[in-house]
Amino acid sequence: MREETRTDLYATAATSREYDEACKRIFRNKEIIAPIMQMVVPEYKNCTVEEVIRCIDSDTIEEIPVEDVPIKIEGLPTELSSVTEKLIRYDVHFKSVNPVLTDSRICVHLHIDLEVQNDYKPRNPAYPVIKRALYYAVRELSAQLGGLTETTDYSALEKVYSIWICNKNIPPELRDTATAYSIQKSDIIGVCNEAEEDFDLLNVIMIRRGGNSRDKIFDFLSAVFDGEIKKMEQYTDIAGNEALRQEVAHMSGLGASLLEEGIEQGIEQGIEQGIEQATVNFVKRMLEEGESMEKIMMYSGCTKEDVLQIKKQEEEEMQAEEMQERRRPAKRR
Numbered sequence: 492m493r494e495e496t497r498t499d500l501y502a503t504a505a506t507s508r509e510y511d512e513a514c515k516r517i518f519r520n521k522e523i524i525a526p527i528m529q530m531v532v533p534e535y536k537n538c539t540v541e542e543v544i545r546c547i548d549s550d551t552i553e554e555i556p557v558e559d560v561p562i563k564i565e566g567l568p569t570e571l572s573s574v575t576e577k578l579i580r581y582d583v584h585f586k587s588v589n590p591v592l593t594d595s596r597i598c599v600h601l602h603i604d605l606e607v608q609n610d611y612k613p614r615n616p617a618y619p620v621i622k623r624a625l626y627y628a629v630r631e632l633s634a635q636l637g638g639l640t641e642t643t644d645y646s647a648l649e650k651v652y653s654i655w656i657c658n659k660n661i662p663p664e665l666r667d668t669a670t671a672y673s674i675q676k677s678d679i680i681g682v683c684n685e686a687e688e689d690f691d692l693l694n695v696i697m698i699r700r701g702g703n704s705r706d707k708i709f710d711f712l713s714a715v716f717d718g719e720i721k722k723m724e725q726y727t728d729i730a731g732n733e734a735l736r737q738e739v740a741h742m743s744g745l746g747a748s749l750l751e752e753g754i755e756q757g758i759e760q761g762i763e764q765g766i767e768q769a770t771v772n773f774v775k776r777m778l779e780e781g782e783s784m785e786k787i788m789m790y791s792g793c794t795k796e797d798v799l800q801i802k803k804q805e806e807e808e809m810q811a812e813e814m815q816e817r818r819r820p821a822k823r824r
Contacts, residue, residue: 513738515583522544525547526540528587530708531654534601547588548587581606583603583605606627607658609657611660624672625653627653628651651693656700659779666699669698670697670699671695674691674694770792774801
């Protein structure tokens with residue numbers, strides 16, 4: 492994909508939904524999943540990408556067609572529901588062999604949920620993405636046991652990872668960061684030496700893109716979203732997966748269509764609001780995505796001073812919103 496058509500940055504339309512579905516299909520391929528797991532999941536840090544691929548249980552990777560009708564496959568469903576709990580839909584949901592705990596006598600799995608989250612700061616309603624990620628992990632853990640009875644075997648619980656790849660609307664100070672959240676013990680009185688695998692069962696990994704880091708995980712993800720097959724092949728072997736290569740090319744074409752739609756929307760907005768305001772909005776969007784100063788100047792036609800002024804204005808508006816939020820009285824319970 493050309494640099495100017497790198498992602499679904501500036502449009503929301505039917506094509507955007509198709510692009511999102513194409514992303515999810517790509518992330519259901521073991522060749523794409525494995526490098527991510529090798530880079531961020533501690534259990535695989537000493538494994539090669541090929542070894543991680545062999546650990547992934549293909550039969551448990553759930554597939555959902557574009558119309559969102561789930562296909563029931565033996566293994567892990569992408570939808571979890573109960574009489575009292577909210578229905579949740581995972582993007583990619585599968586099991587993978589835990590190389591640390593598995594031996595010749597017993598096979599232990601990790602339960603993996605991989606989510607591609609475009610908006611790091613969702614609104615309507617607004618909520619922290621980390622809370623949603625933790626909820627997904629808890630539901631995945633509870634789903635392993637099903638209905639609880641007096642004979643429920645809690646020792647059967649296996650470790651859960653909920654991995655979130657966040658792409659847009661990320662605060663500048665958090666861009667190009669990856670953070671792990673897990674259960675850890677803290678001795679209050681005395682020292683407890685219980686086995687770590689008995690309590691280290693819930694793990695969330697939050698990957699926040701949006702900057703210019705060349706760290707391996709961000710470099711690989713940029714190659715995937717940009718459709719740069721040659722760069723992808725530096726991290727994983729996709730030569731034998733022709734379907735994946737075609738899907739990457741398809742997603743690349745959708746990304747180009749989205750940018751064209753975004754430009755058209757920007758022109759229409761300029762007619763309605765005035766070209767100057769449309770340009771300001773366009774620059775703000777590019778700033779939110781962490782684009783370079785050179786690219787913003789090239790596509791917007793603004794000078795460096797103009798971009799810096801818009802950036803300052805945006806920061807002042809955000810600070811004013813935060814101050815207003817702090818001054819609001821707490822809701823009574």
